[in-house]
Amino acid sequence: MGFTDIAHWARQIRSGDLRALARAATAIENRAPSATDLLKELFPHTGRAAVIGITGAPGAGKSTLADQIARLCRARSRQVGILSVDPSSPFSGGAILGDRIRMQGHYADPGVFIRSMATRGWLGGLARAATDMTLLLDAAGRDVILIETVGVGQAEVEIARLAAVTLLVLVPGMGDDVQAIKAGIMEIADVFVINKADHPGADRLEREIRASLSLSMRPDAWMPPIVHTVASEGKGVEEVLDCAMRYLETSSRDPRRGVKLWSLRLREMLRERLLESVPPERIEALAQAVAARRDDPYTAVERLLASVKNA
Numbered sequence: 675m676g677f678t679d680i681a682h683w684a685r686q687i688r689s690g691d692l693r694a695l696a697r698a699a700t701a702i703e704n705r706a707p708s709a710t711d712l713l714k715e716l717f718p719h720t721g722r723a724a725v726i727g728i729t730g731a732p733g734a735g736k737s738t739l740a741d742q743i744a745r746l747c748r749a750r751s752r753q754v755g756i757l758s759v760d761p762s763s764p765f766s767g768g769a770i771l772g773d774r775i776r777m778q779g780h781y782a783d784p785g786v787f788i789r790s791m792a793t794r795g796w797l798g799g800l801a802r803a804a805t806d807m808t809l810l811l812d813a814a815g816r817d818v819i820l821i822e823t824v825g826v827g828q829a830e831v832e833i834a835r836l837a838a839v840t841l842l843v844l845v846p847g848m849g850d851d852v853q854a855i856k857a858g859i860m861e862i863a864d865v866f867v868i869n870k871a872d873h874p875g876a877d878r879l880e881r882e883i884r885a886s887l888s889l890s891m892r893p894d895a896w897m898p899p900i901v902h903t904v905a906s907e908g909k910g911v912e913e914v915l916d917c918a919m920r921y922l923e924t925s926s927r928d929p930r931r932g933v934k935l936w937s938l939r940l941r942e943m944l945r946e947r948l949l950e951s952v953p954p955e956r957i958e959a960l961a962q963a964v965a966a967r968r969d970d971p972y973t974a975v976e977r978l979l980a981s982v983k984n985a
Contacts, residue, residue: 680708684715687814692784695814699789702806713806716813723755723812726918727837729823734843735869738905740820743915744786745908747818755811755819756788759804787811805836805939835938838925839918843867844883846875861890863898865917871902871910894931896924951982 686694701709726743728736737758744754791804804821811819821837842863866883868876880900887898899917903910925931960978963969 680711680715683712684813687712687716687810688719690784690815692787695787695810698810699807702803702810703791705803709806713809717809720809720812723808723816723819724919724922725808725812725819725821725836725838727821727823727840728843729840730843730867731845732824734845735905736822736843739841739843739867739869739903739911739914740822742905742908742911743818743820746911746915748783748785752785752817753815754786755808755814755816756786757804757807757811757819757821758788758790759821759823787814787816808836835935839864839921841865841867841914841918843869844879845870846873846879861892864896864921865914866898866900867903867910867914868900869903869905872904876902894925894928896921948982952978 683694683698687698698709698712701712728740728743730736740756740758744756747754789807791807808819808821840862842865844866846868868879868883870876880902883900892898901910901914901917903914905911956978960969960974964971964974
């Protein structure tokens with residue numbers, strides 16, 4: 675695809691062409707070469723969207739909360755993008771849950787673009803293409819981008835690298851208090867959402883969150899608010915969104931945050947590019963040599979790095 679075609683494609687996306695946007699999303703998820711050229715063209719037009727991460731344990735109501743936040747944003751005339759990062763199918767590599775069974779009330783609304791993404795086995799829980807997809811939606815004029823994670827493993831921590839504000843959804847009686855403290859979630863949550871707050875134990879969970887927060891001090895001095903919601907009924911959702919936007923206003927004044935986020939992302943991109951530059955069969959051969967103790971892993975890695983530098 676030539677530069678003229680890429681430029682035309684980018685203009686279509688920026689003008690709100692949903693078909694062009696969907697085609698670009700597929701290219702990004704499939705790691706098509708044209709996707710990189712397209713993102714280079716679109717990147718100068720990014721940086722305006724409010725990127726909100728929604729994470730928490732399975733069953734906490736993340737999808738319902740995302741659905742209600744999207745409804746509220748549309749009522750405020752905001753364009754919305756939703757990325758649902760699902761577990762990968764062990765057979766096809768595609769998303770198991772899929773967006774077809776989520777948020778069906780938004781399908782007739784062109785102001786809401788929904789995309790399910792497979793983790794494709796990545797241990798972090800977030801799809802490799804999630805950052806690129808966020809940039810795409812940003813350039814396409816989406817004012818608010820919601821990223822819902824799988825809610826397992828390292829995903830809760832990884833989402834903080836991508837989102838400008840992170841909502842941690844907890845539910846009374848699910849052991850979330852213990853999970854949050856053990857997993858170090860306290861440090862990355864910008865807003866705590868106690869969903870299904872009409873269930874017993876909501877006040878106890880809030881007390882335990884506050885006790886944990888009192889033991890640590892964030893570098894940005896932000897005190898994460900704790901909001902009670904019943905997302906299935908829309909209760910408390912407006913307060914959640916307002917808290918998220920208030921944090922965005924506060925954090926946007928600190929230029930160091932953007933530098934830190936892009937420093938992490940550039941490292942990830944370098945790591946990915948390095949791995950892609952080494953043929954898998956060569957790594958397999960080195961692994962066999964190391965496993966058989968014919969070589970040591972340190973020398974093997976040094977040789978790989980030297981070969982990449984000299985390539």
